[in-house]
Amino acid sequence: MTIKHIVMWNLRGESPQEKAHAIEFLRSRFEGLRGQLPGMLQLEVGVDSSRVGYACDVVLYSVFDSQESLASYATHPAHLRVRDELGDLRISRHQVDYAVSEAA
Template structure:
């Protein structure tokens, strides 16, 4: 497969109290955000924390995009990625993943792509991203 690949991973985190779970969520977010700009072939990285509060939701989502399938494959054994996985250890108690070919977003009528990001890479609707 050629072309960009989107890699999405969602986790549930452990913790006996809401405070412990909140700290675990933040630790996962901070650890993966630390990979930004450090992984060859990774062109985008976003980490979000669930705000829905529903009991069936995951706690953290990682959305990344890679130059191609080879870059995603290399990421699996990248030393920085492996360091983060070791650092987080068992605080992640469930993991879900989807990888798929990333299509370029079609521009909306207002000229802003459907993903909400302007051509310069900044969010068109900053309020949407404020809590992430």
């Protein structure tokens, strides 16, 4: 059974340029985690293109081989470093984790 981990954020930015810079900073930091985390099977960062008022700015979609791997990710030094680098850049955060059977 794999675990999908989806996180969505809205980011700080007084202007469209500041917001774009914040988005790129977040994207580059999370994409830098590829290959560093045991049990992480997939990582994708998406940027909203709809621009509707209720949309989040960025989504992180990742897949782990087990609930234990996802739990280890939460405390892994590389992940904690990214979280610290982002600081207060994120103004809201939403998360969903769910299990998917191999047959799905």
